[in-house]
Amino acid sequence: MDGIPQAPSFPMQENLLVGSELICNSDATYTFSDVCKIPSTVTWSISPNLQIVSSTGYSVTVSQISNGQGTITATFQNGQTVTKNIWVGKPSFNLEYNYFEPQPVKSTLNMVSDQPNLNITQQGITSTTFVGTSDGVTYFNMIKSGLYGCRANLSTFSKVIATATNACGTTTVEFDWLSARQAGNGGSNSNVYKVYPNPSNDIVNIDLRNQNNQSENGATISGELFDMMGQSKSRFQIINNRVSFSVQGLNKGIYVLKIYINNQVENHQIAVE
Numbered sequence: 363m364d365g366i367p368q369a370p371s372f373p374m375q376e377n378l379l380v381g382s383e384l385i386c387n388s389d390a391t392y393t394f395s396d397v398c399k400i401p402s403t404v405t406w407s408i409s410p411n412l413q414i415v416s417s418t419g420y421s422v423t424v425s426q427i428s429n430g431q432g433t434i435t436a437t438f439q440n441g442q443t444v445t446k447n448i449w450v451g452k453p454s455f456n457l458e459y460n461y462f463e464p465q466p467v468k469s470t471l472n473m474v475s476d477q478p479n480l481n482i483t484q485q486g487i488t489s490t491t492f493v494g495t496s497d498g499v500t501y502f503n504m505i506k507s508g509l510y511g512c513r514a515n516l517s518t519f520s521k522v523i524a525t526a527t528n529a530c531g532t533t534t535v536e537f538d539w540l541s542a543r544q545a546g547n548g549g550s551n552s553n554v555y556k557v558y559p560n561p562s563n564d565i566v567n568i569d570l571r572n573q574n575n576q577s578e579n580g581a582t583i584s585g586e587l588f589d590m591m592g593q594s595k596s597r598f599q600i601i602n603n604r605v606s607f608s609v610q611g612l613n614k615g616i617y618v619l620k621i622y623i624n625n626q627v628e629n630h631q632i633a634v635e
Contacts, residue, residue: 379436379446384486385426386530392434392446393421404436411450426450429530431477449485453526457537471522471537486528494539496520553628555603555621561633562609568621569604581624587632588618609634 378399381392394400403419411428422434429451436444455473473490475482492504497520522537556571568585583600585607595617598607609617612634621628 379434379444381434381446382448383484384449384529385424385432386451387426389415389423389425390448391421391423394436400438401442402439404438407435407437409433430454431480447479447484449480449528452531453482453485453487453528453533455482455485455526455533455535457522457524457535471524471539473524473526482526485526486530487526488529489527491523491525493523494521495523553630554623555628555630557619557630557632560630561635563635564608564610565606566609566619566632567604567606568600568619582622583624584622586620586622588620589613590616590618 378394380395382390406417406422409432411430412424412432415423415425432448432450434446456476458472458474473482522539525534555568586597587595617632619630
């Protein structure tokens with residue numbers, strides 16, 4: 363171009379460099395599916411968590427140094443490159459909490475990759491578990507295959523222990539569910555109403571926590587009780603900021619009371635004995 367020499371460009375497909383998407387404690391070889399479609403032999407470079415065992419102008423064999431995202435890059439004589447992203451070792455992930463409105467009875471906890479260029483499904487995960495516990499008591503235990511999140515009921519458990527397994531092993535991450543839940547629903551200290559007695563096997567009362575904190579005139583206030591499967595068990599209007607309702611006949615366990623104040627929702631847990 364205008365008398366200035368340019369390096370030749372050779373169209374290449376990114377998937378020309380083939381090999382395992384996941385490596386553990388064994389060597390893995392990467393090569394080109396069709397050497398006729400590449401412009402020259404290559405120089406190899408790799409990410410710090412890999413080491414080169416051997417190489418030729420058309421292939422490279424690498425082994426694992428540490429877990430995490432790995433990259434293998436082929437640089438051709440004309441300066442063009444082809445990079446393959448792989449996963450090295452056991453899974454690595456964070457847990458992301460999502461609090462749902464207008465149905466806050468259930469929330470989701472999802473596994474997300476903590477690596478910049480690979481999502482959680484590219485880590486070769488074959489199974490996951492989510493266990494909700496509090497003071498050594500297990501409230502739920504979900505085992506999933508190929509799924510990377512759980513939709514969990516609000517309950518009294520305070521911690522979720524999540525595991526993810528691929529061919530290289532299992533990684534465990536603990537999540538403070540109680541803190542996330544309180545942040546999602548504003549925390550119990552922000553509630554306008556108090557609910558008592560709790561636990562109960564008969565009548566439950568709803569009344570203002572602070573009598574000076576009256577709702578504005580004309581406010582529509584109602585309540586709804588859900589079981590931990592999200593099924594509505596009773597509905598009622600709250601008149602003059604107070605009401606009583608019965609939990610007789612309900613199965614023992616934890617229930618979620620939602621109080622609707624115009625467009626806002628306040629959440630309480632009720633134990634039925």
